[in-house]
Amino acid sequence: MNYAHYLFDEITLKNSFLWNSMIRGYACNGFSWKSLVLYREMLSFGHKADNFTYPFVLKACGDLLVDEIGKKVHCEVVVSGYESDIYVGNCLLSMYSRFGDMEIARKLFEKMLIRDLTSWNTIISGYVKNQDPIKAVNVFNLMVRVGIRLDCTTLLSVLPACAKLEALKLGKELHGFIFRSNIGCFDNFVTNSLIDMYFNCRFIVGARQLFEKMTRRDTVTWNSMIVGYARSGDASKSLRFFCRMILEGGNPDQVTFIGALGACDQISAFQFGTSIHSLLVRKGFIEHMIVGTKLVDMYAKCGSLDYSYHVFDEMPEKNLVCWSAMVGGFGLHGRGREALAVFSKMKENGIKPDEVTFTTVLSACSHAGLVDDGRRIFDQMVKEYDVTPTLEHYSCMVDLLGRAGYLDEAYEFIKAMKIKPSFDVWAALLSACRAQRNVKLAEVAARNVFTLNPRHIGSYVLLSNIYATEKKWGEVENVRFIARQMGLKKQPGCSFIELDKVVHRFLVGDKTHSQSKEIYAKLEEVRQLLKKAGYTPDTSSVYYDVQEDVKEDMLWDHSERLAIAFALISTGPGMVIRISKNLRVCGDCHMVIKLISNLTSREIIMRDAYRFHHFSNGFCSCGDYW
């Protein structure tokens, strides 16, 4: 562009063709401002803008998101009589959809005397980009009814809309259409989009079939598989595809690494995460901010705050999201003071926290029981930072107050909310009622919870456990009966442990592992050891009205114990044991793991559904507050 501008300046008698070329050049090469400056200059030199000028000026306005200037140019378009030009008109649609103003875009679209394929495509993609997939599909249906032939671009907007709506039927119809009609798409775009759509609609088999049939897979194809499997909860498959991609000579990019790291944190695959880390360093992605942030997050979620902080510390540039990730990391591990310190340091560095940061900070306070700090920060958020509290903030506050013992204050807090309390808010109260053993308030919370989400099995389990703790067996059976009637099934406890980059999974009572015999033998050995050390089981975590010894047996096949027993027979003495589980740890397991850490001199790091526990020498980092 520099040289073009130099030549342009040399020409004394410029015609509008030359002006247009320059404006287009700047607009299409990332210098939108210059293109607008040149447009003004062109007018001041007495040249008239025409149907070749406006498209690029409008594009520049759209790219810069300057809606006031954009509207002004629109006026000029109307005055000069070019609004009816199809190119100019389409660019207006595109500009307004970039501004997020689909109402104006739609009105213009309705008003157009001639609409071509691009007009339709622009409106459809506008709705998709502005989070309105329903309208996008409606316009698409209208387009088909009117008899407009769709093309690749149409599909690349409608398929993501199907994905968002989980509209599998329409998605499959489009797939069939693509298959039958020889629609000339020579790249992978449409197939990749289909794969993503199938994953989002949870039609994994369909996605897999498409992938296997492809002959020239590109980076996005692999990424869609890696991200798709991770998002559908099959992190192991996701990592297997990552390996396959590397082995088959795929070319990983930032998205690949971010996706694979996301799979690692789901199943606490710490060792796998470190290998991905070293690979991405070798490939030169460590300076990439999103990759760095994901590493900070992954290490924290895989139990290693040291690594997490190290990556964070080395990052050359940190934005709001990086800082928030680090705050969240400390919070997840119950290190509230450090979370607050990072939060302060972030502000000292001139970075203004947003609503997500505040959620993270409040959650950190909650995990660490920092009630006063939490109250103060919530107040500060509203008054100093002008952030309107969201449902997430309220949930955190209810959790913070409730679990710290201020149940009434938590309830008052809900009643004073300016927005309608969500399921999560009431669920936080219900959960706090269990910790505080308050049946009366629990019933209030439960009523609201069930109204807002009658199909959430966890809430039924929670309420029945609250009754069980108080030995109200009639009520326990009642709640369970309702859940059964609705066809809800309890989610089985499940723990993960990684050994030599292979993640092993244990369900409660699992006997399917190839070393199952040895695992149960080890478990029995530990059990005797603990008994000798004076351990008596805390059977209050068994929510069934059965004999004490049966209760004790029921505790001993909890999935985390199987995972730990497996670790004890498979790793050398002194090795750190890292496990993660899908539900929250029960009171007795928590105690048993503390004892195991002491008797076997092992550090055990466990992530449960809620937070991290670091066990060593008979103590847990959570200080029994969880």
Add this chain to the structure above:
DNA sequence: GTAGGGTTAG
């Protein structure tokens, strides 16, 4: 000489 597109951190 003209517009529209797939995967992506807290």
